[in-house]
Amino acid sequence: MNKSAAPASPAAPGPSPFRNAQQREADRASKRDAVLLAAVHLFNQRGFHATSLDDVAASLGVSKPLIYHYLGGKDQVLFECMRIGLQQLREAADEVARQPGTGMDRLKRFLRRYAECIMEDFSRCVIRTGDETLSPEIRPQFRALKSEIDHAMRKLIAEAAADGSAKVTDVKLTAFAFAGALSWTARWHEPGGALQPAEIAEQMVEILTRGISP
Amino acid sequence: MNKSAAPASPAAPGPSPFRNAQQREADRASKRDAVLLAAVHLFNQRGFHATSLDDVAASLGVSKPLIYHYLGGKDQVLFECMRIGLQQLREAADEVARQPGTGMDRLKRFLRRYAECIMEDFSRCVIRTGDETLSPEIRPQFRALKSEIDHAMRKLIAEAAADGSAKVTDVKLTAFAFAGALSWTARWHEPGGALQPAEIAEQMVEILTRGISP
DNA sequence: CGTGCCATTTACTCAAGAGTAAATAGTATA
């Protein structure tokens, strides 16, 4: 009984349930993010095609059309996940670009961050879900973003070679080798496994860069 | 006119159109292979989910039920493709296991063969198509085969470390790094590109193994 | 020769799941 009880204090000490425009926008953004997070979890776990939007909605306790409300179709959802993943990788590159140190130091720092990203949700999704999954209309956008990161890595390798802190014969192939080795963690590393991502990243970078020390 | 002309020579010098049991079986096998080859091409090009069995059938100029006749459902087709791909990798491992040389020599040989396989149709498909795509019933089989290859690589690395031809701190991680770098070619290398697979394999192996030379 | 198997096709069924229309209710703001 007494289902709709009156509030204890009329002065309302807690946050008001009435939101202003800013708060509503923040609300919306956080709900959007929640959808993306739920989606990326399922995508990584079961694969994109084995995950229906109904599944994503159900995992949040809401209904499918709500996802359309926040994000539009399934392709959009995937692309947003990938965009976030790529953005994180890109931020790693930008951050390192601003830091001091020998080329090799900076390369190592980047590779470590790269590996760590790949073992987190969104960048993981970038690797696990091939670009052929994206609709042909947005695929070029994805490729462009991806390419930026590839080139950032090449640049760091080239700089390390230039300042003598590394010895490299083929920059492009080296970049592919490094990116491949690190990206592959998205396939074999299980989140919550015995080995911590940071350790894996550390050791992996060691293994890879030992080959290009002068 | 003269549509159904009589054969030029009654003695039939060419192969007879009438097949015996063995020939029919060979026929059947070669048709089965043709289906798998057509399928793996499309899977690699467009992705498994974007390829319908109708597409595969059409690319061969036959009808879908014929594929069911030779191979059973779509899952079977994919698994067969992957089985072939894994078998090729496994043969590479077995071959190297029988050869002489230092551990490092043999490891290098294996890595080169591994990379070359990955840039061919079937092994390429193994990498491009994640195991989550397989139905839960056959996935364990796939994993088991995959695991054999992983362990073969680890064994070679361990042997190279044991005979002093390589210096390795963590065998497992090293194997993952190598497998990742080489597997990644399935993602970026386009068949018929400027660089030959053999060259790529050669250089890639060089880049990777330089890091574990003593 | 006729009987039955094998290859192959046509013409279907059926389910899943993406996407949508329209209703409902709560909240903000004039």
Add this chain to the structure above:
DNA sequence: TATACTATTTACTCTTGAGTAAATGGCACG
């Protein structure tokens, strides 16, 4: 208070593509 907007749901539609039943016709072999 009236009005308009936002969040959210229910209850659909429609397409795609996997898988199947059944018919056809040739070839082999008794």
